[in-house]
Amino acid sequence: MVTRMKILIVEDDLEAAAYLAKAFREAGIVSDHASDGESGLFMASENAYDVLVVDRMLPRRDGLSLISELRRRDIHTPVLILSALGQVDDRVTGLRAGGDDYLPKPYAFNELLARVEVLGRRKGAPEQDMVYRVGDLELDRLAHSVRRQGKEIPLQPREFRLLEYLMKNAGQVVTRTMLLENVWDYHFDPQTNVIDVHVSRLRSKIEKDFDTPLLRTVRGAGYMIKDDRTET
Amino acid sequence: MSKLRVLLRTTAVRLSALYLVLFSLCAIFLVFYVTGMSERLLQQQTRAAITTEVSQIEAVYERAGMSGLLRSLERRARQPGANLYVIAGPSGEILAGNVAGLQPGLLDDEGWKSEPFRYRRFTDESREETHVALAQVLLLDNGLRILVGHDLQEPEKFRMLVRQALVVALGVMGLGALIIWFVIGRNALKRIDRMSEASTKIMAGDLSQRLPTSGSGDEFDRLSESLNAMLGRIEKLDEGLRQVSDNIAHDLKTPLTRLRNKAEAALSGKEDGSQTGALEEIIAESDQLIRTFNALLMISRVEAGSAAAEMSDVDLSRIVADCVELYEPAAEDKALKVEADILPGVVISGNRELIGQALGNLMDNAIKYAEGSTNPLIRVAMTKSGNEAVVTVADHGPGIPEDMYREVLKRFVRLDESRSKPGTGLGLSLVEAVMEMHRGSLTLTATEPDHKDGKGLTVRMVFPARAT
Numbered sequence: 001m002v003t004r005m006k007i008l009i010v011e012d013d014l015e016a017a018a019y020l021a022k023a024f025r026e027a028g029i030v031s032d033h034a035s036d037g038e039s040g041l042f043m044a045s046e047n048a049y050d051v052l053v054v055d056r057m058l059p060r061r062d063g064l065s066l067i068s069e070l071r072r073r074d075i076h077t078p079v080l081i082l083s084a085l086g087q088v089d090d091r092v093t094g095l096r097a098g099g100d101d102y103l104p105k106p107y108a109f110n111e112l113l114a115r116v117e118v119l120g121r122r123k124g125a126p127e128q129d130m131v132y133r134v135g136d137l138e139l140d141r142l143a144h145s146v147r148r149q150g151k152e153i154p155l156q157p158r159e160f161r162l163l164e165y166l167m168k169n170a171g172q173v174v175t176r177t178m179l180l181e182n183v184w185d186y187h188f189d190p191q192t193n194v195i196d197v198h199v200s201r202l203r204s205k206i207e208k209d210f211d212t213p214l215l216r217t218v219r220g221a222g223y224m225i226k227d228d229r230t231e232t
Numbered sequence: 233m234s235k236l237r238v239l240l241r242t243t244a245v246r247l248s249a250l251y252l253v254l255f256s257l258c259a260i261f262l263v264f265y266v267t268g269m270s271e272r273l274l275q276q277q278t279r280a281a282i283t284t285e286v287s288q289i290e291a292v293y294e295r296a297g298m299s300g301l302l303r304s305l306e307r308r309a310r311q312p313g314a315n316l317y318v319i320a321g322p323s324g325e326i327l328a329g330n331v332a333g334l335q336p337g338l339l340d341d342e343g344w345k346s347e348p349f350r351y352r353r354f355t356d357e358s359r360e361e362t363h364v365a366l367a368q369v370l371l372l373d374n375g376l377r378i379l380v381g382h383d384l385q386e387p388e389k390f391r392m393l394v395r396q397a398l399v400v401a402l403g404v405m406g407l408g409a410l411i412i413w414f415v416i417g418r419n420a421l422k423r424i425d426r427m428s429e430a431s432t433k434i435m436a437g438d439l440s441q442r443l444p445t446s447g448s449g450d451e452f453d454r455l456s457e458s459l460n461a462m463l464g465r466i467e468k469l470d471e472g473l474r475q476v477s478d479n480i481a482h483d484l485k486t487p488l489t490r491l492r493n494k495a496e497a498a499l500s501g502k503e504d505g506s507q508t509g510a511l512e513e514i515i516a517e518s519d520q521l522i523r524t525f526n527a528l529l530m531i532s533r534v535e536a537g538s539a540a541a542e543m544s545d546v547d548l549s550r551i552v553a554d555c556v557e558l559y560e561p562a563a564e565d566k567a568l569k570v571e572a573d574i575l576p577g578v579v580i581s582g583n584r585e586l587i588g589q590a591l592g593n594l595m596d597n598a599i600k601y602a603e604g605s606t607n608p609l610i611r612v613a614m615t616k617s618g619n620e621a622v623v624t625v626a627d628h629g630p631g632i633p634e635d636m637y638r639e640v641l642k643r644f645v646r647l648d649e650s651r652s653k654p655g656t657g658l659g660l661s662l663v664e665a666v667m668e669m670h671r672g673s674l675t676l677t678a679t680e681p682d683h684k685d686g687k688g689l690t691v692r693m694v695f696p697a698r699a700t
Contacts, residue, residue, distance in 0.1 A: 193562065
């Protein structure tokens with residue numbers, strides 16, 4: 001992690017903004033703050049941010065209009081919308097306005113952090129890579145095959161997509177909700193730990209016969225796939 | 233007075249007034265037309281008769297001379313219902329005939345008197361009466377003038393009679409209309425008064441009130457019925473609201489108390505690391521609260537119908553398959569087997585996320601309650617018949633007593649009094665709301681009604697689908 005991520009928080013609740021700024025700083029992310037839609041638009045247009053965290057209800061210019069205006073000005077900084085409106089159709093309108101992700105309030109900070117990190121690293125994400133590698137694990141997106149130490153690991157289609165998403169965001173925390181959204185493409189509350197069961201099945205397949213664990217559970221946040229040996 | 237004004241303003245009265253005016257105009261036109269036509273016809277006949285008579289008289293005069301003519305006229309004049317005959321001198325003085333007097337100058341010119349004229353005639357009592365007649369004047373070569381005419385009193389009388397009848401008929405009609413106005417208008421007003429009386433009560437807060445219907449199925453009844461249906465819906469929403477606020481108070485107090493206790497414990501906790509644990513528990517507890525609130529919000533949004541805007545063609549088979557796939561490992565972890573029988577390619581108009589959530593809730597319930605049952609099978613089946621797509625989720629858990637089927641659909645109602653299983657008590661409420669939004673239905677039955685303690689629960693969701 002050479003360059004630190006820099007984000008803009010557009011939020012009119014000053015207390016919430018201060019809390020977010022502090023929490024992001026502790027997570028190693030630098031943040032600026034704008035307290036209304038107009039100044040948020042100005043700052044987002046003048047400075048280069050990695051991610052914008054935009055509240056939906058803002059004075060002087062609402063969040064959705066801010067995003068539409070940014071996109072109109074050809075500024076494509078990833079935007080995460082925060083909103084007290086957490087319903088399905090709100091998400092759809094939010095994403096339609098040009099937002100990249102949508103998080104209903106109240107949320108766990110870990111959830112927000114994980115999403116911001118994924119959005120911020122998106123630029124460098126190996127979207128074009130046909131083969132993802134983490135340690136000795138190899139996922140071939142074209143051939144739909146997974147190998148570890150050269151040994152083929154047979155996976156169900158959904159397990160493959162799960163692993164694909166985890167490896168695409170290797171080294172980053174992905175939350176259960178992010179997995180449900182990106183691997184299953186549903187945004188509802190599954191009530192129980194259904195995702196955990198899927199992940200543990202996947203884990204047993206890719207780790208059972210090998211020494212080093214790759215897929216780990218991040219307490220209170222989610223999962224991360226990472227090769228410990230490459231970490232310095 | 234103001235009541236009369238109100239009455240006059242009713243639609244029934246206004247409409248009937250308009251009809252009355254239109255009908256009267258038609259009647260007047262008809263009567264004038266009929267009388268005018270019959271008058272013309274009669275005049276034509278009269279003229280023809282007079283012409284014939286004049287030519288006969290001329291013939292008599294030519295053949296028999298003046299004396300023959302006089303004889304003939306005398307004979308003719310004596311017949312019953314005779315025509316009018318006048319013989320006058322060159323200056324117009326009446327010499328003979330059955331007419332008492334004429335307007336002066338009437339006999340000056342030969343030919344048709346263009347208009348019917350008035351004349352005086354003898355009556356049986358030798359009095360003179362003024363009548364109307366039509367006549368032709370004939371000039372003889374000796375300077376005498378002969379008038380042959382026909383009395384028009386009868387047709388005139390007929391015409392007057394018809395006119396009179398018309399006036400009377402119109403009067404009766406007007407009176408009738410007034411009475412009908414009064415009755416209809418008052419009736420309508422009465423019913424409307426009753427309706428507004430009922431609505432005043434409803435506005436005062438008594439949502440159980442309904443608008444009165446007469447049972448005749450008329451437009452008032454239809455209006456009342458649809459308003460009553462609306463009231464039913466409002467009552468249900470209101471009841472739901474009341475229930476929710478009541479239950480929120482009851483059901484959220486418990487976890488909030490727990491939350492507070494834990495926070496207190498964490499605050500007074502010794503520095504043995506238990507503080508972190510307590511805080512984590514607090515977060516888990518508040519997450520559960522947030523989840524409850526989210527579910528509540530979702531139910532009310534779905535019930536209010538705002539999510540209906542996001543309806544599109546969705547592959548129901550796909551959603552069912554996705555849900556089965558999503559929940560199957562969790563079920564297997566609890567030694568439950570999921571058997572799926574999915575009919576492929578069933579497309580309905582719906583909201584994918586909400587159907588997913590509803591099915592997810594059912595799967596979650598099935599896994600939660602069937603755990604440890606003797607028959608560890610959860611069966612998800614999908615069928616289609618006509619224009620109905622049916623999805624059933626059946627488990628072999630303890631099931632629900634039959635009389636509780638309606639109860640468990642209510643918010644926060646949980647049979648498990650001890651609250652030993654995690655859950656918000658909102659799962660089935662949301663499923664019901666989602667089904668209602670999709671204009672479908674939700675029924676609960678026992679999977680094995682005869683089984684002693686494992687009757688199980690079968691939840692049947694019926695979606696309207698396009699007939700194939």
